[in-house]
Amino acid sequence: MTISAELITQVVREVVREVASATPALATPVKEVCDGVFPDMNSAIEAADQAAREYLGHSMKDRAKYVAAIREAATRQENLEYMAKAAVEETGMGNVPDKIAKNRFAALLTPGTEDIVTEALSGDDGLTTIETSPFGVIGAITPTTNPSETIINNSIGMLAAGNAVVFSPHPRAKQLSLWLVRELNAALAAAGAPKNLIVTVSEPSEENTKAMMEHKLIRMLVATGGPGIVRAVMSTGKKAIGAGAGNPPVVVDQTADLKKAAKCIVDGATFDNNLPCTAEKEVIAVGSIADLLRFHMIKEGAYELRERALIDKLQALVMDGKRPKTEWIGKDASVILAGLGIEAPAGTRLIIMETEFEHLFVQSELMMPILPIVRAKDVNEAIDLAYQAEHGFRHTAIIHSLDVNALTRMGRKMQTTIFVKNGPSYAGIGIGGEGYITFTIAGPTGEGLTSARSFCRRRRCVLAGGLNVR
Numbered sequence: 001m002t003i004s005a006e007l008i009t010q011v012v013r014e015v016v017r018e019v020a021s022a023t024p025a026l027a028t029p030v031k032e033v034c035d036g037v038f039p040d041m042n043s044a045i046e047a048a049d050q051a052a053r054e055y056l057g058h059s060m061k062d063r064a065k066y067v068a069a070i071r072e073a074a075t076r077q078e079n080l081e082y083m084a085k086a087a088v089e090e091t092g093m094g095n096v097p098d099k100i101a102k103n104r105f106a107a108l109l110t111p112g113t114e115d116i117v118t119e120a121l122s123g124d125d126g127l128t129t130i131e132t133s134p135f136g137v138i139g140a141i142t143p144t145t146n147p148s149e150t151i152i153n154n155s156i157g158m159l160a161a162g163n164a165v166v167f168s169p170h171p172r173a174k175q176l177s178l179w180l181v182r183e184l185n186a187a188l189a190a191a192g193a194p195k196n197l198i199v200t201v202s203e204p205s206e207e208n209t210k211a212m213m214e215h216k217l218i219r220m221l222v223a224t225g226g227p228g229i230v231r232a233v234m235s236t237g238k239k240a241i242g243a244g245a246g247n248p249p250v251v252v253d254q255t256a257d258l259k260k261a262a263k264c265i266v267d268g269a270t271f272d273n274n275l276p277c278t279a280e281k282e283v284i285a286v287g288s289i290a291d292l293l294r295f296h297m298i299k300e301g302a303y304e305l306r307e308r309a310l311i312d313k314l315q316a317l318v319m320d321g322k323r324p325k326t327e328w329i330g331k332d333a334s335v336i337l338a339g340l341g342i343e344a345p346a347g348t349r350l351i352i353m354e355t356e357f358e359h360l361f362v363q364s365e366l367m368m369p370i371l372p373i374v375r376a377k378d379v380n381e382a383i384d385l386a387y388q389a390e391h392g393f394r395h396t397a398i399i400h401s402l403d404v405n406a407l408t409r410m411g412r413k414m415q416t417t418i419f420v421k422n423g424p425s426y427a428g429i430g431i432g433g434e435g436y437i438t439f440t441i442a443g444p445t446g447e448g449l450t451s452a453r454s455f456c457r458r459r460r461c462v463l464a465g466g467l468n469v470r
């Protein structure tokens with residue numbers, strides 16, 4: 001039997017049509033979406049693991065290029081403005097100008113690959129180097145108070161150290177966090193980085209955070225948040241960095257430059273409406289200068305509540321038992337005063353009041369522009385009260401004094417990760433003080449102000465009996 005060319009063409013056409021209709025994927029190729037946002041935690045972690053393996057083959061120059069791409073994307077003016085507005089809108093906390101500043105500082109002052117240094121030991125027995133290698137995939141949990149700042153800061157440090165990172169953002173900062181992960185993925189792709197070095201899930205939740213903490217491919221956990229999440233990562237059995245709560249006291253004694261101290265305290269306590277874990281949360285002032293300090297603070301934009309009834313009303317408004325009510329955290333001072341029925345004078349930045357040491361405003365981490373002032377009989381008593389108010393977090397403390405003995409005594413007693421003398425609290429994170437910035441201050445686990453080297457494993461590489469050229 002002979003088969004005509006016409007019949008062959010007809011059969012081929014038929015077969016092609018059938019195959020195409022049975023497997024539509026062949027007919028319309030699926031466009032791969034790679035923006036770092038995954039529908040579930042497992043696929044996010046597996047993608048990051050693959051990225052981390054690929055990343056091992058990239059050079060330090062490559063890492064520096066990717067860090068530069070993150071810095072560039074995060075400091076684009078439209079992105080800075082978007083992140084600040086989106087954070088205030090979504091979380092209901094903080095203020096736009098300070099959030100723009102915080103994001104810019106996070107992008108520019110977070111150390112990159114220059115933070116990774118090799119140590120060398122050279123002697124009669126040869127040459128040994130101590131190299132820093134990545135952990136692999138890091139699980140990072142981020143707070144509502146600094147949602148984008150922490151993602152920018154952690155991404156730079158963790159990628160500079162050669163890791164991939166899976167973020168578990170606070171559900172109340174979901175939209176902004178997902179947007180930022182997508183934005184950073186686009187910037188990294190344009191710079192030629194492996195896909196999925198920075199990933200997250202489309203529905204951040206406590207369950208997803210738990211799944212991440214338990215996942216076998218997660219080699220290190222970094223929690224920035226309150227005591228609950230710090231405890232949780234520390235009990236996983238994995239390498240964990242815990243950056244937890246603080247309640248920073250500020251001591252002012254009779255030797256201080258009171259005008260300057262008042263300005264520093266008001267500036268520090270109002271930065272992003274008191275959201276930073278490092279911000280001044282209570283003042284302990286030596287009695288003889290307390291009135292003058294209050295006078296200068298008022299000139300700097302503090303509004304003083306004098307009547308006990310009003311202070312009680314404020315407590316009922318913003319506190320639920322011993323905890324601050326979420327809806328008042330990070331609100332403007334004028335909004336809080338309006339809640340009391342007080343119209344704040346123009347320029348009001350902070351609400352102050354004198355209280356006893358036991359008052360909840362002193363003892364609780366409010367994260368609002370409300371700053372209680374406690375009187376002490378002398379600087380030694382002030383330091384002792386500051387120590388008690390800090391509750392052993394060993395996070396941040398501040399003092400305004402020109403007495404070297406007082407400065408030394410307080411530094412020794414507090415044992416805080418950050419101790420600022422004669423400046424606003426934010427000088428301690430490199431804003432107007434020497435040193436780099438971080439948004440993950442690891443007191444409980446001891447890394448201090450984290451940077452790229454905190455996210456590395458130290459490895460020893462030994463050449464016995466050679467290359468010592470002395």
Ligand code: NAD
Pocket residue numbers: 141142143144145146168169170171205206207209210224225226227228229232243244245246276277365439440441442443
């Ligand atoms: P938070 O503890 O409520 O939340 C932090 C993160 O942990 C969020 O992503 C949240 O979803 C998650 N989380 C909390 N409990 C969890 C649980 N049981 N299981 C799973 N996930 C859980 O804190 P916040 O209100 O977002 O942030 C403010 C707190 O963080 C303050 O106490 C502040 O001092 C602290 N903080 C510390 C630092 C630091 O560097 N030390 C920096 C920023 C904020």
